[in-house]
Amino acid sequence: MAQARLDRNEQINGWAFIMPAMVLLGIFMIYPILWSLWMSFQVGRGNAFSFGGLANIQRLANDALLLQALSNTIIFFIIQVPIMIVLALLFAVALNDATLRLRGIFRTLLFLPCVTSLIAYSSLFKSMFSNDGVINQALMGLHIIDAPIPWLTDPFWAKIVIISAITWRWTGYNMIFYLAALQNIDKSIYEAARIDGIPAWARFCKITVPMLKPVILFTTILSTIGTLQLFDEVNNITQGGPGNGTLTLSLYIYNLTFRMMPSFGYSALVSWVIVLIVAVLSVIQFFIARDRRRTT
Amino acid sequence: MLRTSSRLSRSLALAFAGISLTSVSVAAGELTIWCWDPNFNIAAMADATARYTAANPDTTFAINNVTQDEINQKLQTQLLAGVSDGLPDIVLIQDDNIQRFLQSFPGAFVPLSDSIDMTKFADYKVAAATYEGKSYSLPFDSGVTGLFYRADYLEEAGYTPADVQDITWDRLIEIGKDVLDKTDKQLIGMDFNDDGQIIMMMQSTGSWYLTEGNEPNILDNPALRESLEVFQEMSQAGLLKPVSDWTSYTGSFTSGDVATVPQGVWITGTIKSMPDQAGQWRVAPLPKLNDVEGATHYSNNGGSSWYVLSSSQNQEEAIDFLKTVWAEDVDFYQGILVNQGAVGSLLAAREGDAYKASDDFFSGEPVWQNFSDWLSQVPAVDYGTFTPEARLAVRAQLPNIANGGNIDDALKAIDAQLRQQMQ
Amino acid sequence: MNSYVLKRGLTYALLSFAAFLSVFPFFWMVVGATNKSTDVVTGKLSPGDNLITNFQNLASQVDLVRIFGNSFFIAIVSTVLTLIVSSLAGYGFEIFRSRVRERVFQLLLLFLSIPFAALMVPLFVLISRAQLNNTFAAVILPTIASIFIIFYFRQATKAFPHELRDAARVDGLKEWQIFLFVYLPTMRSTYAAATIIVFMGAWNNYLWPLIVLQTNENKTITLVISTLTAAYTPDYGVILLATVLATLPTLIIFFVLQRQFVAGMLGAVK
Structure with missing residues (x-):
């Protein structure tokens, strides 16, 4: 009886705590989502649209540009996200050391990229990576290369520029979450491990990483979605070029919506492709997690 | 200090009011x-x-x-x-x-x-x-076009202003090679994400990426083909200075790195923004394509x-x-x-009088009169519905063409991407 | 001991290198704000004497007090409301588990991945029907329940010790009291991080304010900077000065709040 009351109490509190957020999301999320789902079955230009059944899905299946955008996005995702997460984690751990001097300064400096304005840093990146920019001059000065690398005019090298740009901008941002989370680890655990003679890297792998797992998961999902929605850098540095080499899903959706003949039905459908990818990734992640649980 | 904070509180008050008011x-x-x-x-x-x-x-x-x-x-x-x-x-x-x-x-x-x-x-x-x-x-x-050029660079290479009047693109390429040899200056700043250069050449013949507004005009478009060929030749000859955006494009000529700027008349203000280059710039009619029917010196x-x-x-x-x-x-x-x-x-x-005046920056040429004469002769084209789609499709092939890629293949790829996007 | 010194030296060297890379574009931006536009374009890297002129030009084009006032109002109100609503929800999802709410949460995570462009038109219809066009409420309301921040608080709450909550319950505290008097002070560093992130997001928000804020008096600094870049011959000195000014608030907030990353919650656990 008492147990039942406790359960009901838990239920009431559970809903009560999330209620304000649910009401707001219900208003500002559910209606737009339903609208966009409905739109994704509409064909036509601008305001003159009509129900097109599966016509948009057919168009999707034949869309070579979408395929290119998808593969570019996946390349960015596979290469960039791990590099950034590892870097951010290492910086956070280094800066969490209480004996390190100038910690506050270092933290702030590493955080600077994500507040530096997009307009400023994208024009600077473009000039640094231009044919006669400092990067090429430095590499040629050091005799690493003989001829300038066509950073911004070759699809392959342009991808490298974009990956560097996103890593540069977002590593400090991810570091914040780790710094905050590191405070939640009881320092006595480290003390005990140190006394037991466990080396630093083992302490990092065996204590820090497992303790930070929820936040690492959070930043990984965040970066995944961030990459799938990558827009600012490609729009400002390469405009998706050269030769569609840095066209991303999000830029493609933007082009479909605002730069080409407006066909909102189709651009809505492409948006749902991103949602579908995330759904598939989550299911995969769910199965991996379940298998691991079984074996342990 | 007091004034600032009272202004701040006033704007905050206005902000609050903004919430309760409707638009x-x-x-x-x-x-x-x-x-x-x-x-x-x-x-x-x-x-x-x-x-x-x-x-x-x-x-x-x-x-x-x-x-x-x-x-x-x-x-x-x-x-x-x-x-x-x-x-x-x-x-x-x-x-x-x-x-x-x-x-x-x-x-x-x-x-x-x-x-x-x-x-x-x-x-x-x-x-x-x-x-x-x-x-x-x-x-x-x-956006009537002209060929802005550095008379001083051309002179160094042995050319007079008369040598660039009413010429073809092929002739400009020859001149460009000489200028590159003798002055080490490239001919044109080129953003590989912008097809403006192609558009100018193509429209001077009265043709466009599309015909009748919505039919792709890519595969059998001699003007487009020759424009791309000219672009390729300039690129292969090292005459194009690659730039990555508007700022570096304007920088390419304000800093004196390139010898010519084929562009719409609205670029005049940017060119004149460097007063110390007065007297070095002149304007000639846009070069025309060689073998295309209807080729003119006028474009947009x-x-x-x-x-x-x-x-x-x-x-x-x-x-x-x-x-x-x-x-x-x-x-x-x-x-x-x-x-x-x-x-x-x-x-x-x-x-009007202003149009008749000559401009000292351009060594006393009546540039405005020239531009307005050219303006009335620009061939009209129907931009049609899918110009943004076509431009994106052409831009996608520019790096490839610049590197010496096959133009037929490029045209096919442009046509395919354009048709796919036209729905 | 030698290996300790070596390791320390290496750490400092790497951090300094990373700091240099991080600072350089910011440095360029600050230097550019003191130079003429033509110097910025030609890549001048030393401070110039055009700061006052740039400021005068900027102030003559933009009502700085008004525009920064708008930005601060939107960012501060958004941050406070988002932190309250979203931390409550993150806490609720983690502490009170049920099958239904778990499904709801998974659905939310999926919604997180919908590109905003897909939702913008219907959201705009909604805001217009509510007659909220051109109000700050239109900018703020849709951002308050942030799935991203709810998710962050939920993940951070996983480190919140159960013993604390159990002890508080034994002491007879109600659930809202536990949240307010036990959870909130314990999670200071989490709130600090979230404040930085939410403030920065609200301050830099572009596309949505662009659509709903219609008159010049209501614009934010982020919108104004975008219009400065539109000219055929943009004045880069003025633009960079505006971006430096627009960066300062977030930077100051970061600098102040990052101390929370040191304070920690250990005292509370023991």
Whole structure:
């Protein structure tokens, strides 16, 4: 009886705590989502649209540009996200050391990229990576290369520029979450491990990483979605070029919506492709997690 | 300090008020205008509105600085949502971008040809905004092209201004090679994400990426093919200085790195922004393509026009304003030419004094007279519905072509991407 | 001991290198704000004497007090409301588990991945019908329940010790009291991080304010900077000065709040 009351109490509190957020999301999320789902079955230009059944899905299946955008996005995702997460984690751990001097300064400096304005840093990146920019001059000065690398005019090298740009901008941002989370680890655990003679890297792998797992998961999902929605850098540095080499899903959706003949039905459908990818990734992640649980 | 904080608290109070109030209504008789460059079209518009208000004190204007991207985003979102609240009365839209608005949102714009005589304006400007027999634009600035060049570099390589008058692109390439040899300066700054260079060459023959507005004109388009060939040859000869955006493009000539700038007349202001280069620059007619029928020295790149939105509460005033100032006041056009370097599309404006004046920056050439003569001869093309799609498809192939890729394959790829996107 | 010194030296060297890379564009931005536009374009890297002129040009084009006031109002109100609503929800999802709420949460995570462009038009219709066009409420309301921040708080709450909550319950505290008096002070560093992130997001928000804020008086600094870049011959000195000014608030907030990353919650656990 008492147990039942406790359960009901838990239920009431559970809903009560999330209620304000649910009401707001219900208003500002559910209606737009339903609208966009409905739109994704509409064909036509601008305001003159009509129900097109599966016509948009057919168009999707034949869309070579979408395929290119998808593969570019996946390349960015596979290469960039791990590099950034590892870097951010290492910086956070280094800066969490209480004996390190100038910690506050270092933290702030590493955080600077994500507040530096997009307009400023994208024009600077473009000039640094231009044919006669400092990067090429430095590499040629050091005799690493003989001829300038066509950073911004070759699809392959342009991808490298974009990956560097996103890593540069977002590593400090991810570091914040780790710094905050590191405070939640009881320092006595480290003390005990140190006394037991466990080396630093083992302490990092065996204590820090497992303790930070929820936040690492959070930043990984965040970066995944961030990459799938990558827009600012490609729009400002390469405009998706050269030769569609840095066209991303999000830029493609933007082009479909605002730069080409407006066909909102189709651009809505492409948006749902991103949602579908995330759904598939989550299911995969769910199965991996379940298998691991079984074996342990 | 006290004043600052009281102003801050006042603006906070206003902010709070903003939350409870519904949208702010515009005072009767005030026309709102969206355009984007304070030194160019905003300044020109401000001059026009001052003239109109002087004669019609009841009409006032609010000119808002809204970027081209923002105009696309706001207009499109609002027209699609069917919300006219907050839309301006008059808006400036780039010529190759207007057809998709006219066709996607029928009835959203007022057909100005019903009340304004369009024969007063350059044909090709009117054609750009004509849809189903009606013209919707009050044509504004022209993108008529010319070949701006550094006379001093050419002289160093042994060429006189007469050597670049009325030449072909092939001849320009030869000159460019000599200039590169003797002065180490490349010919043209080229953004591989911009097909403006291709467009200028192609439109000079009267052809376009599309025919009749919506049929791809890629595979059997001799003008496009030769334009791409010229581009490839220049690239292979090392005559193109790769730039990555607008800033580095303008930097390529303001810093003296390239010998020529084939561009729309609106670039004049940027070229003249380096006073120490006065006397070194001159302007020749755009080179023409060799083997293409209908090839001329006259083309266009960019340019925009004014539109009146049907949702405007002050439609009649807006039309009357455009009609009395923008479609009649020749004197006004002299002012914006001198002050903003804006070459309008009103043909009568050429007869004014300012157009006849010579320019010391360009060694006393009558540049404005030349540009306005060329303006009247620009072949009209139908930009059609899918120009943005076509431009993106062409841009995608530019790096490939520059590296010596097969032009037939490139044309096929352009055609395929364009057809795929045209749905 | 030697290896300790070596390791320390290496750490400092790497951090300094990373700091240099991080600072350089910011440095360029600050230097550019003191130079003429033509110097910025040609890549001048030394401070110039054009700061005052740039400021005068900027102030003559933009009502700085008004525009920064708008930005601060929107960012501060958004941050406070988002932190309250979203931390409550994150806490609720983690502490009170049920099958239904778990499904709801998974659905939310999926919604997180919908590109905003797909939702913008219907959201705009909604805001217009509510007659909220051109108000700050239109900017703020849709951002308050942030799935991203809810998710962050939920993940961070996983480190919140159960013993603390159990002890508080034994003491007879109600659930809202536990949240307010036990959870909130314990999670200071989490709130600090979230404040930085939410403030920065609200301050830099572009596309949505662009659509709903219609008159010049209501614009934010982020919107104004975008219009400065639109000219055919943009004045880069003025633009960079504006971006430096627009950066300062977030930077100051970061600098102040990052101390929370040291304070920690250990005292509370023991």
